[in-house]
Amino acid sequence: MTNWALVIGINEYQRLRSLNYAVQDAEEVRDFLREEAGFEHVFYFSDNSPDEIAPDGSSQSTRPTYANLWSFLLDFFEEPYLETGDNFWFFFSGHGIRHQERDFLMPCDTNPRAIENTAISINYVTERLRRCGADNVVLFLDACRNQRDRAGVGIGLEKHQGVITISSCSPREVAYEIEEIGQGSFTYALLESLKIKGEGNCATVERLYQRLRHRVPAINNYYNKPQQIPYAVVEPATKYHFILLPRYATLKDIETLKIDAFRAETEGNYELAKQLWVQVNVAAAGSDVEAIEAIQRLAEWKVRATPSPQLTISDKPTKPWGLKLLIIAISICSLAVISVLAVKRVIQDTSILSEQQLPLNGKVINGLLNEDDSSGIPLDKTYSDAYIFKGIKGQSVTIEMSSKEFDPYLVLLNPNHSELDSNDDLSPSDWNAKIVVELPKDGYYTVIARSSVEGESGAYKIKAILN
Template sequence: MTNWALVIGINEYQRLRSLNYAVQDAEAVRDFLREEAGFEHVFYFSDNSPDEIAPDGSPQSTRPTYANLWSFLLDFFEEPYLKAGDNFWFFFSGHGVRYRERDFLMPCDTNSRAIENTAISINYVTERLRRCGADNIVLFLDACRNQRDRAGVGIGLEKHQGVITISSCSPKEVAYEIEEIGQGSFTYALLESLRIKGEGNCATVERLYQRLRHRVPAINNYYNKPQQIPYAVVEPATKYHFILLPRYATLKDIETLKIDAFRAETENNYELAKQLWIQVNVAAAGSDLEAIEAIQRLAEWKVRATNPPQFTVSAQLTKPWRFKLPIIAISICGLAVISVLAIKKVLQDTSILSKQQLPLNGKVINGLLNENDSSGIPLDKTYSDAYIFKGIRGQSVTIEMSSQEFDPYLVLLNPNHSELDSNDDVSPKDWNAKIVVELPKDGYYTVIARSSVEGESGAYKLKAILKRKIP
């Protein structure tokens, strides 16, 4: 995994009120990323920063003017230097503005009367950063500093798919600099939080955000500043579980990511699933066998998706038979029990299925099958719900499904999505379904709770009991 960052701090503005500690904040973030977080490359723009070397080998000024920032984002991110699983952080400390429903960052030469022509839109920033090849783009915006006019209020409302954005204050608030500590309260709290170690660390976006929303107002209150509450926009929501600092990740953090990755697979969001599984493996120092297997599985699915099998009807068949063959196939499929391949497809097309966790303590889940629970398989008109649970090799699990309104049918899938077991009827006199199985491997198992007969619907009860771990 490779980590890069772009850090910008601006004190001296030509046409806006200058700031006192934006450069100090940027320097502190730059030093933290280089010296403590282990980032391989940190680009740095400030009032007096040294030149960067452009891709063509020429020196490029890092004074944070509109032309320099716009050109840097254009030139340095034209080619993907990073790869899947890598991270890119963007930190900005200075003035910001929301103008005509868009968020802008203010370079040192911004003209507040010509925002669209002299400020950098965050949309442009994210569009260029996405080109670097990294899966994970994280923006920290310590903007909207206390300029005390409309130009400094409101940034942070825009959503950018696949991007994590944490702003220093909520919309319509401003961010404050604290003279006594020589920093903005947001950046001070940010670095303080990222340095926490142990179980209470802020290694994930969720924990970092929660702490910032508590810590920044507390700092402002202590130094008699008005309210300032950080504001986050995270797309998709699963990125709240993104691990910012893998070295501090807990086992619980990794398990949460695994569940997110599994759900992304069931929703056919294979790109997101791949990103999440890579994060799992990075946080586990490359030793998570389940993540390695999942990454390989996703790669195989991608190959199959790009090279689908081709089926043709022989031209030698007479015209009537070419029409009859599909009809015969439809009839057979309609009467046959769903095959293992069909069950796999249930899992691969479950955006309309429930994706609840199934407890293994005997707790009864009251479910309902109806037309909104279609399996998604052509010609299959049964209704299905999907549940997941984490199992350990050697455990004995009993799963029971009962209904007074339809004939239940249970299917249990391995972590690799192949069928492990299934059951239609407990006995000739008991049409409820029951599976008793010893789990063959560690991982996340899927339970498909469905009707045995097409079109049947109604209420059902589902429970699972972990009996014991077999030695």
């Protein structure tokens, strides 16, 4: 597996308000990728970065102007350098804008009155990055730096097939720089999260995103900044299980990827299946027998599927007869593991949002909201627990939360982490919250359990059941 990245940080703008810590953000990310994450090549553009050597041997300026960035994306990504299983990360810290229903990143010489001609669309960025050959493209966008530039709507809303995009704030929010820490709150939380080792690490997209959605608002609250909640768009949804940092992956992470890979095979999505099996084998340090056999099997299917004049129906690739039974068996085993893991994990780093499986069998879970469910920062009063369950499209689910100590508030998030439903029963007699919903898609749903009034704490009960 090979890892490359493009990191951009811009403080000095010619026609926009200059920033203070975007370059520092980019430097910190660059150093982490090179020195700790082990990336083989990190391209770096900033106000004072050295030149890059182009494929033709010429020297190319890395000052983040429109012409330099556009040309670099055009020249360096014309031919594929990477392959299946490889990763390319893109990090941008600077100004961004949503213009005419499209997301744009703003180079240092952007003219705000000529966005389409002087800013770079994220669509162009992803189109060029996908040409590198890597099947895992990850974007981290720390933009939307002030209200005037944003025109009231954040960037990172566009969907790009096969691309993971995590933006520093949700629509209609601002991304803030924190003078006391000398960085943007998003990048600070991002690096902090990626550096966690052992229990509670953020090796997967799902865990990283959940932690950022809790940690960034906590940092802003502590430093008296308005709310800022990171926002992710992940296509396809299976990439929520993508392992960003294989060295920190758990056995459960690998088993989850295996289930996704088997499912892709049964559905005939062989390219996705191959990508997932390669990820499994990388996370297992190249020693997973099931993954190795699956990759070989898919390679044979690809050869058999190559059109020829003699091709008959019987020659076309078929699904192995035992594959569906195998995925069912693995799913049952995984559900058994999940039920064992239903006990709430105790994480020493209390800045991580508590997370546990929520069984859909009516089992009552006893929870407790207290300072251990906060960010761990003094003065922060955001207390909440997170639960996840795996749902199937069309299922009807009832989720109930009750407490004798505070007024419960429930939020249900879709697999893409957008809000599906919420409930705050204002009746003072029962202190209950209840959601009844039909699930719109397959995937992992997140239930946020909290109080209706920020800062309230105490014991509660929560349960979920299929109707």
